[in-house]
Amino acid sequence: xxxxxxxxxxxxxxxxxxxxxxxxxxxxxxxxxxxxxxxxxxxxxxxxxxxxxxxxxxxxxxxxxxxxxxxxxxxxxxxxxxxxxxxxxxxxxxxxxxxxxxxxxxxxxxxxxxxxxxxxxxxxxxxxxxxxxxxxxxxxxxxxxxxxxxxxxxxxxxxxxxxxxxxxxxxxxxxxxxxxxx
Numbered sequence: 783x784x785x786x787x788x789x790x791x792x793x794x795x796x797x798x799x800x801x802x803x804x805x806x807x808x809x810x811x812x813x814x815x816x817x818x819x820x821x822x823x824x825x826x827x828x829x830x831x832x833x834x835x836x837x838x839x840x841x842x843x844x845x846x847x848x849x850x851x852x853x854x855x856x857x858x859x860x861x862x863x864x865x866x867x868x869x870x871x872x873x874x875x876x877x878x879x880x881x882x883x884x885x886x887x888x889x890x891x892x893x894x895x896x897x898x899x900x901x902x903x904x905x906x907x908x909x910x911x912x913x914x915x916x917x918x919x920x921x922x923x924x925x926x927x928x929x930x931x932x933x934x935x936x937x938x939x940x941x942x943x944x945x946x947x948x949x950x951x952x953x954x955x956x957x958x959x960x961x962x963x964x
Contacts, residue, residue: 819831858893858894858895858896858897859894859897859899861893861894863893864890864893864894864897867886867887867889867890867893868886868887868890868899868900868903870882870886871883871884871886871887871890871903872903874886875903875906875907880907880910880911883903883907884903884904884907884911887900887903887904887907888900888904891904896927897927898924898925898927898928898929898933898937899924899933900924901920901921901923901924901927901937902921902924902933902936902937902940904920905917905918905920905921905924905937905940905941905944906940908920908944909940909943909944909947912947914943914944914945914947914948915944915948917940917941917943917944918940918941918944918945918948918953920940921937921938921940921941921944922937922941924937925937925938925941931964934960934964935961935964938957938960938961938964939957939961941953941956941957942954942957942958942961945957
């Protein structure tokens with residue numbers, strides 16, 4: 783009987799706790815100047831709905847693929863130090879000084895890592911140093927940055943020469959097909 787009384791009092795206590803009134807919170811009264819509605823839930827969460835006027839529709843601008851290919855990005859070729867280093871690399875290459883040409887092209891590449899010219903000269907030097915795999919990789923990387931058809935043609939010629947040195951018919955065919963398309 784004692785156990786039954788304890789269980790009964792426990793149930794009454796639980797039911798009573800659930801039905802206690804919640805403490806009053808300071809409800810912010812909306813001022814007449816601001817017309818925003820605020821909904822206060824019993825848990826105290828304030829909900830402020832959006833006004834429909836805030837949502838606006840705008841037309842999207844679509845870039846046509848032909849326009850995208852004509853866009854030029856600043857790859858650092860306009861820097862005076864880059865131009866000087868590339869001239870130094872070109873002069874050393876013409877004089878057959880492969881190490882100096884490579885060093886100048888590497889320095890220029892540090893200034894403008896997205897300039898295709900540096901990859902071209904590094905690939906040409908690698909071909910001259912009898913490192914065709916390196917030359918092909920450098921020229922392929924340069925192709926990803928090339929912006930003009932003339933640059934792409936020079937890079938594909940470097941790839942073709944490297945593929946011929948490696949006697950790789952698949953790459954030779956790929957380079958010849960790309961050169962015909964330019």
